[in-house]
Amino acid sequence: MTKQLWETRPLEIWQRAKELRAQWEHSIEEKDKLVGQGQTYAGDWSACFPAIRVIEDNPVGAKMASDSDEFSRICRLAMESRGWGREICGYHLNCWGAQFLGHQRDGSGFPYRDFVVPFPDVCDQHAKRGQQPMDLSPIPRWQGDYPMYIGPRDAAREEALVDHRVYCLQKELNDIERVFDQKFDDGRYARLIRERSIQHGYMSEVLFLMANVPTPISVKDLYSFYTMGGLTKLAPEVVTDFFRALRDEIKWRADNQIAAVGNERYRWMEVHPPAWHYLRYYRYMEQYGAVCIGSPYTHAGGGAQVEQKPDGTWGSRETVEYPEDTPMLTREDVTRIALTPDARAPYHFKIDEYLRPQSLIEFARFYKCDGALLPIWRGGVGCDMWRKEQARRLKEAGVSVMHYEGSQPGDRTDLDEHGFLDRLDIWMESQGLEKLV
């Protein structure tokens, strides 16, 4: 047994996170709410309707793959036999395969949706989210759009693009009011958008603190928190309190060198979501004293995107926002502020790969990463964007790289789990590291 390098202790916020998660899971069981398929991308506006909840198929599909390989395979087969591509992302195939079957794993009926609000994204498959529930049951669907172009921001060009985004979101809200006879609480939405900005501030502080050696929190832990207020829908004030407490605890740990992994001696990064059914590899890597710092995927959502300034210092990337004191007097005001004046915002990880090809190297340098574990997902558009080219660039920057291949983070089909662990062993050993335990 090797002597521990750093003090470590469990996160105190765990219990609170579990309670909030349970609260959300309980809330989605409520029968008196309309169920929407999609994601509320401009703040959780669903909370501003009296009886609406919105569920995205991504976490549902990932959870299905994790819970039961057998049932998720049946679901995917149901999809393929009806025309869906076998290489389509597993989130789709698992979730909507159950719609064809008409039941869930436990035998209960498939939870049909009442409406669809897909998450606008540069990804084609996101654009088609919720197409099937609309096609196969008589429910309304409201499409949003994700304006995109290459090159520096062009504010004049973006005027019409921003108007388009604002129109799409407003139409969703106005139509849901009309179609379902539910009054939208504009005041609450305005408060929610202000809270969102505060929450992002706390979250980005947490993420930047991961640059500390040792890191006070690993990405394995982070995955339990980062959906709060997003996919895990809660009252905005509750989410703000949670992130403030998380920030306080992580800052204290960083100040006192409390490590997420007691033997941290190797730091690695990733790019896209991991195999959700097989997160045990994070714990496996801890045997080598290796800790995962995260990825542009985990950090972009929290607004922790870094750049090296001309003077060589590191700092947060500047984003374009309306001034803080911009009045929110109408629904349009709030939707504009929620969507920001930047038509391509938020710059999440997929957009970054197009607009900022050097972002992985920046991430590796800022977070002091020794290695990069880059998945090659075949089942998602954008999920394997120039992955091997990025590996080459990272290697040139002194970062050791390993790839692994699989279908998609929500599809177990092609991930060879034992082979994956073997390769991790070889990767670590090739860098002179042996298991500490």
Next chain:
Amino acid sequence: MNQFQEIYANRHDYARAWKARTGGKVLGYIETYMPEELVYAAGALPVRLLARHAADDVTDRQMHGNCYATKDMLRQFIQGEYGYIDGLVHAEGCQWAFHCYQNIINNRPDFFNHYVFVPDYPDARTSKNALRSEMEVFKTHLEQWTGTEITLSAIDRAIDIYNQNRGLLRRLYELRKADFPVVRGSEAMEIMLACQVMDKAEANEKLEAFLEEAETRAPGEDAVRIMLIGSETWDAELEKLIESLGGNVVIDELDNGSSYFWNEVVWQKDRYMALARRYLERPHHPVKDNNWRRRPEHIFRLYEDWQADCAVIAKQIYCHPHGTDNYVVWKLLRERHIPYHFFERDTTLPKAETSTRIESLVSMVKPGVNRISGINKVGMFSSVIPSEPREATR
């Protein structure tokens, strides 16, 4: 071999010769949402990138697992086959094409490049404003690149030429409505593909001549009439294979087929808006067919209007637009008792396997095909009356 087939087969030579002759620039594009009229008005030649089958050992690190067609386009750039192209435009359609575009400009940072945002929600009230704005931005960018002012009269001329081309291609497709079409599916597809790499004014002249000649041809063979649905294509190999097995593609619902010419630019004072509306109102690409669901009914209408006997759905492996939309096409075809065959392909077409499958489809459908062989029906689109009335298939 007609002139279009020659141009299609020697398309790189054609573009090089065009450059040498005119001194103009050649602009490559991937998706057929690209507003070619503006490029043409700038005096440049818009050329659609066409994939082909070739050994590839250069693109894997940049486009691992992508659709093979877009990988091959990148390969052709890396290996210099597209050395004559001066710039690249991506008009938003599918994301693989976006990858291809991004990787090409990564390899060629000196390239002129431009991204046209085409809304995924074409039916929104603001979509036309967004695309109209994009048209104007593109025009300005083109002017900077070519050093040529794009005047209103140049845009009008381009619109006229492109509309004429669309009308002529429609005439070509109308010929295929006949019971015994004088133009085979492979021939029509090669004309389509040639038109996508040619100077449209020249293409129009050749098309006029071709149509005049074609309309005097003797009626074609009696064959099982097939509708082709699926991912974009870059050659006519599948159509030729189908013809060799007793079938004939009489209509398609392909982005590079009927969707390419289906609607014209309707003139209005604001030319950019006219162009925006043309591209938004064309038959929807699967990714852009969402809330109003126009695609299934459009497919059925084509099927009925061209009196197809069955359908072939050919999806590119990894084609996500069609991989996420096929179920609704299958559902439509099944509900309306339309026989169809689905298969996946890449830039190659495995002849033995595909032959077996298509032969099975043709053999299955043929006994049930109903034909009227009366003389007037045969001559519906042809001035030539066949010497002998044809036997009905059965």
